Amino acid sequence: MNLEQFAPYAASRVTDFMHGYIDSLDDAAPKLKESMKYALLLGGKRARPLLVYATGKLLGQTEDVLDYAAAAVECVHSYSLIHDDMPEMDNDKLRRGHPTVHVKFGQAGALLAGDALQALAFQFLSDQNSGLSDSSVARLTNILAVNAGYSGMCGGQALDLEAEKKHLGLNELKVLHSKKTGALIRAAVLMGAYACEQVSTEICSNLDEYAKWTGLAFQVWDDVLDVIGDTAVMGKTAGADIALEKSTYPALLGIDKAQAFAKECAQKAKNALKTIDGDTSVLSSFADFTVSRDH
Numbered sequence: 001m002n003l004e005q006f007a008p009y010a011a012s013r014v015t016d017f018m019h020g021y022i023d024s025l026d027d028a029a030p031k032l033k034e035s036m037k038y039a040l041l042l043g044g045k046r047a048r049p050l051l052v053y054a055t056g057k058l059l060g061q062t063e064d065v066l067d068y069a070a071a072a073v074e075c076v077h078s079y080s081l082i083h084d085d086m087p088e089m090d091n092d093k094l095r096r097g098h099p100t101v102h103v104k105f106g107q108a109g110a111l112l113a114g115d116a117l118q119a120l121a122f123q124f125l126s127d128q129n130s131g132l133s134d135s136s137v138a139r140l141t142n143i144l145a146v147n148a149g150y151s152g153m154c155g156g157q158a159l160d161l162e163a164e165k166k167h168l169g170l171n172e173l174k175v176l177h178s179k180k181t182g183a184l185i186r187a188a189v190l191m192g193a194y195a196c197e198q199v200s201t202e203i204c205s206n207l208d209e210y211a212k213w214t215g216l217a218f219q220v221w222d223d224v225l226d227v228i229g230d231t232a233v234m235g236k237t238a239g240a241d242i243a244l245e246k247s248t249y250p251a252l253l254g255i256d257k258a259q260a261f262a263k264e265c266a267q268k269a270k271n272a273l274k275t276i277d278g279d280t281s282v283l284s285s286f287a288d289f290t291v292s293r294d295h
Contacts, residue, residue: 002282006282007050010050010070014053017071018075032109032112034105035110038101039081039101040117044096045293045295046074047185048074050286051192051286052188052189052192056193059196059199066195068124068125068131069195076117076187079121080184082102083110083111083114089161121148125140136197139194140194143190148184151179152187153181156178167252169252173247177215177216181218182216186212186215189208189210190204203276207272209269209272210270210283214265214286214287216265221291223258262290262291266287270284
């Protein structure tokens, strides 16, 4: 499968898996269950589950096992979007073309939905039906926790808040984005890799390098889209970063140089795949996609 075929397949697979899993939960708190499903099942690119599946399949793992890791990383991503959209953070009203969770369910409901999805991520990883070995469960849990928490996504979000109305240098901005966006992309690739029992240190190192550059390319292009993107196409409000006076790559480098830098990062990601045996075409194409997408 090429990326155009694999992306909708992976998105449909993880969405069906999550839908079935949440439906199997009891109905003791129906409003919470509804808000979780609303946040998780609206759509989106499912980029992180795609990376879990693509990496795991490259190394020989079955999709039935990868479902749990793919769902876990998507839960963390979705919970982060709920909290990121809230008035205390970016105060966004639109996400994936729909009202944000706090707009639809209230701030308290949104907070609880995010909390519950974060917990559900680790429920997925520790599910006894996953087919993952105990050592793999421990490794994947650590990867997700570290990259989602203080040293990763949450730490990056804190830096992002502190940077509002300030002018960061290029290195400071790289650190911020390597945590805020890059860490969870890195987690997705490494979780796909370590879901496989016999993966070598060298392969994991190369995949980690791929993930770091892909994550940076992804965020730089997000900054570009905030300037040149269309709200209707993106499903979220264009110009939000400008309104909040955030430090971004277009603000720092100009739009043309920011686009060029994003493409340079994507190429470095692709270069990291060259020594890995097997069909890396989906991962390579995904790096290209990060800097050509319109949403």
